[in-house]
Amino acid sequence: MVDEVVLLDLWASMFGMRVRIALAEKGVKYEYMEDDWRNKSDLLLKMNPLHKKVPVLIHNGKPVCESLIIVQYIDEVWKDKSPLLPSDPYQRAQARFWADFVDNKVYGVSRRVWATKGEEQEAAKQEFFEIFKILEGELGDKPYFGGETFGFVDIALVTFYSWFYVYETFGKFSIEAECPTIIAWAKRCMQKESVAKTLPDQKKVLESLLSS
């Protein structure tokens, strides 16, 4: 049976980018549909009635929502190529733990870095670096969070790299100065075709935010 794969997404969504990277890693052909965050499509409302958010992967008509759940789904369905999660249960648990950590910690604090001012922003900036220092500690001197190969946690985090110029511009700081290991890791990930072709240019993301 020919697979029909549709991705409902927004080009600047770091969550949607995770799914695009996963699909690219697996070589899955899909139809990309750009939604409109100002005017959510009927399709989005039908496919994700609970959260009304992108990304939504629609596989043979059936929707899967929540980016990390979608990435695991992609890994389990297209399992014969480029595994995204390790095979060992303990390593898989570590990958899930750290991907959850990224989800629970990085988005919230990053948003506060660019969306707030004054004391609230200063607190957010401090927390931002605390969180990224923890991530640097977890990465250690491994090439990727997963070890020798690019995997689940790398996918969960690297998409935020496309927003780093936004954080740096609004936060008036340099991420490379505080977290050089993270920047080196992000650039290493960008050498992979799936990442390079998915992540939008950092300046484009800032421009789009400023003009919205």
Place this chain on the structure above:
Amino acid sequence: MMAEEVKLFRSWSSPFPLRVIWALELKGIPYEVILVDLSNKSSLLLQYNPIHMKVPVLVHNGKSIAESLVILEYVEETWKQTPSLLPEDPYERAMERFWAKFGDDKVLPSLWNVFIKQGKDQEEAMVPAQENLTNLEELLRGKNFFSGERIGFLDLAFGWLANMVSVFEEVMGATVLDNQKLPSLSAWMKNFMDAPIIKESWPPRDKLITKCQALRQAHIEKEAPK
């Protein structure tokens, strides 16, 4: 075969370690409980869960895993004996993971938000909480358990509802879950509450009530206009 050493850090009251206990008990895996006083965290807990310093933590042959839903998947993948907790089909698995996340991200916080409030604030908080519970009612329709014919991952993820809703309602003196409007959810709660293994695991109710009374009081005092 190497002797298995399985330890579980839990507190007496937290519902999250219960998920892991249920999974271990259902699969017949022997384990040792390490009881933690969360108001006085031991260095052992900090050693095994340095990032979040929370329970549960599973330590299997010296290696630690934190976050209850992550631990459930680890238990499922490591001890493959029946009952299996997750379905084989990737789509069904994605659905269970999606709803489990909904439970933790939305249902629990919305119920907690009703619990710690009073008066008009509580009335307003009821709306999203009841919407969330209605979603669970629809999810359950026609099924005995969230996971289908028998208890599975999603039932373990929602299990805290079976116990905590009635505790919250008793402490706050208000109803958030209308049995008439949510008959499937009410039936599931009763079945789960009394199921073998599950029914032996609940913390002492009177202790929970006392603890929750203190928590609610503390929150209400904090919000009171000064």
